[in-house]
Structure formats: structure tokens, C-alpha cells
Amino acid sequence: MSKQIHLTSGPITSQLIRLCLPLLAANVLQQLYNIINSLIVRHYIGGDAFAALGVAESVMNLFIYVITGACMGASVLVARFFGERNFPRLRRQLFVSGVLIGGTTLVAVVLTQLFLPQLLRLISTPDELMTDTTAYLRVILVGMLFTFAYNYLAATLRAIGNTKAALYFLLASLGYNLLAAWVLVAQMKLGIVGTALATSSAQLLSALLCLVYMRKKLSFLRIRKADMRLEPMLMRLTTSYAAVAALQQSSLYLGKLMIQSAVNGISTDAISAFTATTRVENFTQAFGISACEAIAIFVAQNQGAKQYQRANRGFLQGFAITTAIGVGFSVLLGLFPTPMVALFLGDDPQSIPLGVSYLQLMAWFYFLSFIGHSYVGHYRGIGRMNITFFGTTLQIVVRVIGTYLLVGAMGLDAVALSTGLGWVVIVIFHSTVYLLERRGIGYHLPSEDGPPPKQA
Template sequence: MKGDMTRGNTSKLLVSFAVPMMLGNIFQQLYNTADSIIVGRFVGKEALAAVGVANPIMSLVIFFIVGICMGALVLMAQFFGADEKEKLKREVSTALVAGTIFTLFLSVMSIMLSKRVLILTGTPNNIIKDADIYLKIVFGGLIFSFIYNFYSSALRATGNSRTPVNFLVISAIINVVLDLIFIRVFHWGVAGAAIATVVAQAISAILCILYVYLKVPILHIERKELVVDKELLKTTINYSWVSAMQQTCLYIGKILVQGVVNSFGTDAIAAFSAVTRIEAFAIAPAGSIADAVTTYTAQNNGAGKKDRLKEGYRQGSIISATYSIFITSIIFFGGNLIMQFFVPETEVGVISIGVEYLKIMGLFYMLSALCNIFQGFFRGVGKPRITLIATLISISFRVIISYVLAPYFGMTSVAYGVIAGWMSMLCYEMIQFRSYLRKNMM
């Protein structure tokens, strides 16, 4: 059966599944990174700072939606692995209807509250207007983000990680082109960047819908099949709310950390905006490997092949660790050059702050990669609460240490906080992993 990960060489399955997702994640980052680069180069560091301040707030909402889709993915993958096609279709219908209604509600609330949140995080007056405009436009297009992420999750649950990436590549290229047109030609500034992002997301969503309805009968829902199964809805919510809360806690922590950075002034905010984009690119491939582990684990768990679960974790860890060594060397030695993609070389203050941060963080990317593999494993076996607790522990260390050290180390205090968070998270996950193995596989 195409997309079946319950048989065959584990490392080959993970790599073949993860590589398209790596490309997808990289192009996903292009949405916001293109905004930051083009805004920073052609509008100014204040506009770059505005987009940077908006990013964690925007990500909080978007990744809440991603968390919901991740919960549905685990169930869909389990039904697919167990060859329960009827249940799979009912889950697709249930999650799609419920998710659409919730996303529309979330979109309205986010638009209403965006400026208030910016004020609460101490956003400087000179950038708050642009940041609010950016957020309101992006939040207006949330439904497109949900549709793409939902169908992308459904395709991945059935072992197809390539098709959503193809559509994402197309829309990411369109996003860059529209950024240049709206910002350089029409001079729409930050608003132009947000509009380009929404249009690109809409295109990726439409392409996913067309593909599923034309090529994937198992995920194609006829009107008569469009139902909400109450029992499946309860199970989906049970999985999804934990994943969504995990993403929410992560980005609430990032918003709180952004509050620390905001106190250091425009140069620090602009630098932090750039380094967060760079880091998103750096750690995205490791996240893709973790997502591959989730699907692999969920399918094998659904098929009752417990003996393959530990092998999936082991091979995923090896692949992630190898990648981390590679990306660490690039970030550590190339930080100065990479920062100049975001601001002109004359912005010495912004560049120096960013380079110092990147050199510290780059040495510890392997911790993040290993944490992600554990997260992927626990999501796959239906233990999302462990991933939520691990995230809460990590975020708590990140926020507390960032605030405590801020008066002494400036923006590098954030780096120390993130590293401490990864260390604490890894320790907790290792303990839980050993406990799971003892109870279920020995």
C-alpha cells in the first residue's frame, strides 16, 4: 500500500518521508523570511522590527491551528496504518468541519485583539502601527492557513509528504514575487508584505483541495459523507487540544521573551527578528525528521507493530544529530554574512547583536533536534500530554532565565534562556521515554 511505513527499512522510510517535508518547511519559512528580508532591505529597520514584533503573535495563532491539525494527523495515521478506511474518512470529515468553524472564530478574535497584545508586550510606539496592520491582514487569511495545514496533515498521515511540498514551493515563489511587487513597485510597505503572505497561503490551500478531490479518493469527502462524528470529535479534541496548547504555550513564551527584547531598542528588535528567521531555517529540517517519526510511529502503533517503534526513534535521532553538526558549522562561521541578507552592512549595530546571538545558539542546535525526535515519538504513540509538559518546562526556563539575565547580558540572555530550556526539556523527555519503554515494550 502506497505510503505504508509499517514495513521496510526504517532509516530509508524516514529519510524519504522527511526530505520533501524539509523542503516544505524551508519554503514555509520563506513566507515570513521573504517579508523580513525585503522589508528590511527596502523599507528600513523600523519596518523589519515591526514584522519581527508581529511574528511571535502571528505564530501563536497559526501554530495553534497547526497543533489542531497535528492531533488529527495522529488519528488519521493510526486509522490508515490499521487499514480502517471508513473511520479515516469520518475523521477527515469531522476534523475538517470542526476545524473550519473554530478557525473562523479565531480569526475574528485575533483581529480584534492584535493591537492590545502589541501594547501589552511593550512594543515601541514607532513600530506599533505597522505591526498591527501586518497582524490584522494575516489574521484575516487564517482560514487559508488552516485548509492547507489540514490537507497537508491528511496527506502526510497516508504517507504522502511530497505533494503538499510541491504546492508550498509554488506559493512561496509567488509570495516572494508579490513581496517585491507590492513593496518595491506599489510601495505598500508592511501591509504589502502581509497581503503577499495571505495570497500565497490561499494558493497553497486551493492546490491542496484540488489535488485531494481529483487524486486521493480515500481523503475525498462527498457531500453525503460530510458529517461530524461525536465520538471521533471527542477523541480528536483530546489529541488536538494538547497539541494546540503545546504550540500556544511555546509562542506565549516567545511573546514574553519578545517583551525582554523590546526593552533593548530598535536595533535589538531588528536583530532578533533576523536571527529568529535564520533559526527557523536552521532547525526546520530537524523538525521535519521529527514529523516523519510521528507518522512512522503512529502507523506502526496503529498496526500493532510495537517492535518497530524503538527503531524509529533511534534512526530519527541519528539522522537529526548528523544534520545538527552540519548546520552548526554554517551558522557559527557564516553568521555575519547571513545577517547581511536582512539589513545593509552599514547597520553595524544590528549585525553585531545578531552575530553574537547566533554564535552562542548555533553550538546547541543538537539539543533542539533531539528534543524534537522525542516529541515526534510521543505524538505518534498517542502521548501528547508528555510533549505538552516538556514544552511547559522548556518555556518556563526560557522566560525566567531571559528576564533574570537581561540586565547583565542584554539580548544574549535570551540565548542562554533557550539553551537552558532545551536542556531541561531533554532531561524530562529521556525519563519519560525510558518509562514508556519499560511499561510497553519489555
């Protein structure tokens, strides 16, 4: 497996690509698993279970993206301390983030288990889907503790540039996950609960693999007794970075819950179509998310080494590559929507036209989301989490308001149009902030010998 990558010197483009490819492979593998898992559910359980899975995932994804957001936010500090070569401080920060984020995850899991029926009613879950959705989430919520453990450890590995190790462990857990899902669902007939059991146990496996590898191969990350203290300064820093990143993700997915509620009120066919288009979107968005992570890691390590102009050059090169990929996906979604949604919906004559119309409308705006990913990586890397939070909140407000205003007249297409308008708004916001930043208004990128940038 690869060693950690020092990104503070050498050719920028090749380093970004080397950093990004394992991240991309991991994200694509994750989405491929979600796709195959959905096909297993639809084939062996049925269309209602597939729709229930879509509703359940709107709740589950809120947890996942808050957890991953918090872990990614905290990992910016790991990358920065790694760039400084300050390993004792890095280990203390790992302990603090583990206690704070892990403890918060536990509390959230308990509360959601207690109030799950009320939550599902709040998002207008149809009565015919309530039993399957509840059964799935009861198991998955317990597995969120394992999801935290994996994301916490994997984010640490990625922050030091060791992206291949996390990829290998994810690959092993996904292979196990698919096998377990087939056995539990197709052979043992455990239904949607079998899917949840396979997913949760796979998260536990991936977390254990990461932990064993870090203890055996990366001794400088091994937390010792002397590191186990809740240092107030690190608590404030970790809370600032992790909480704002988590708030960014939670605002996005709380908005998506509200959008899911609007879709649930259209029809079961619309729910199935939306679930299928979400699968397509999640798969293609994996490319933008991977570029965002790579840019953030590159920028953060160079910030820690006080290579501020190199950090900005890395962002600009990453921006160009990511935008080109986004344009390519806009073209693909516009030209080939039917086979994409038919993969999940089979020959469903009611749902397929809804999904095709959705993707064709979204295609006009799709590349803008990749521009947004580039900016998020830049601002996350320099520690300006507040900018990513404000931009995401602004975007989701546009999406939610637009959906509810237009859904009566446009149906599912209202979600696609509102999503596109949200991307327009966030790109305008981020571009304006960046141009002001370059002109030294409100914030500026210091020279190599200048003072460190402001914290989030």
C-alpha cells in the same frame, strides 16, 4: 506526483529518508520565502518596517503554530486509521477535525481582530512600530483562515505518506507569493500591507491546489454526506490529540511573545538583531521539524498496524540521523555567525554584534533542540501528546524566567542562554520518560501481539 507510502514493512532508514526529504524541502522553502520576504521589506520599505515585521510575526506565529499543532495532532489519527486501512473512520475523523479546528480558528481570528491594539500594547510594541505592525496583522489575521485550510489538507496528505504533493503545491504558492510581494511592495508601493496581501492570497492558492488534488486523485479521502456527522467518540479523540498538540505549540509561542516583549524593552537595535537571528534559527530548525514530522508519521502508521517494535526501531534510527544533523548546525552557528546575521542586517554596526553574540552563545546548546525534535516525533506518533505538552511547557518556563532574570545584565544574550538552558531541561525530561517507558514504568511499548498503547 507520488502515491501514498505504506510504512509498515520494508527498510526503515530509506523509508524515513524518503518521507523526510519532501517535508524538509517544504520547510526549507517556507523559511527561504520568509528570508526573501524579509529582505524585500527591508530593502523597499526600511529598517523600521523590518522591525515591525518581527513584532507582528511574534503574534502571527502564535496563530500559525497553534493551527499547525492542532492539524498535526489530528493527523496522527489519520495516519493511524490509514495504517489500520479503516477508510470510513478516517473520513469521519477528517470531517470532525475540520469542523472543530476550523471553527476554533474562526473564533480566534475574530477575537484577536477586536483586541489587537491591546495585545500589541501588552507585548510592549514601540510606538514608532505600532502603525505598521497593526496594518500588517489586520490583513494577515484574515488570511489565517486560509492558513488553516492549507495546513489541514497538507497534514492529511503527509499522514498517508504523500509528502511530495504538498511540497509541489507549496512550491507553486511560494513562487506566486514572492512575485506578488515584489509587485505589491516594490512596484505598487503598498508597503507592509502589500506583503500581508501577498502572503494571505498565497495561502489561499495552496489550499485550493490541495483540495482539487485530493478530490481528483485520492477518492478514499473524499468526504461524503454519510461521513458528515460529529461522532462523539471521534470528537473526543480529535479534541484530545489536536487540543494537546495546539496547547503545546501555544505554550511555546506565548512564551516567545513574552520573550519578544523583553526584547522590545531593550532597544530597536536588539529587536532587529533578534528578528535576524530568529530567521537563521527558523531556517535551521526546519531540518529538525521535518525529522520530527517524519518520525511521527512513521510511528503512527506502525502503531495503527500494531507494529509496535518496528515503530520504536524507526524512532531510534530517526533519532540518530536527527542528532547528527543538529551537531552539524551547532558547529556552523558557532563558526559563521557574522555572515548569517549580516544577510538580514546589511552593514548595521549596532545590530550585527548583538546578533553574532546571540548565535555564538546559542551554538553551544543547539544540537539539543534536534534531540528534542526526535522525542516529540516519537511521543506524537504513539499518541502521548501529554508528554510533548509537559516537555514544551517546562522548556518555555525556563526560557521566559531566565530571560527576565538575566536581560538587565546580559541584554539579548539572556535570550540565547535561557533558550539553551530550556533545551537542556526538555532533553533531560524526555530522556527520563523514555528510559522509564523502556523499563515498563508507567507506560510500555507492547509487543507485536500485545495490547494497543494508551491514548493521549
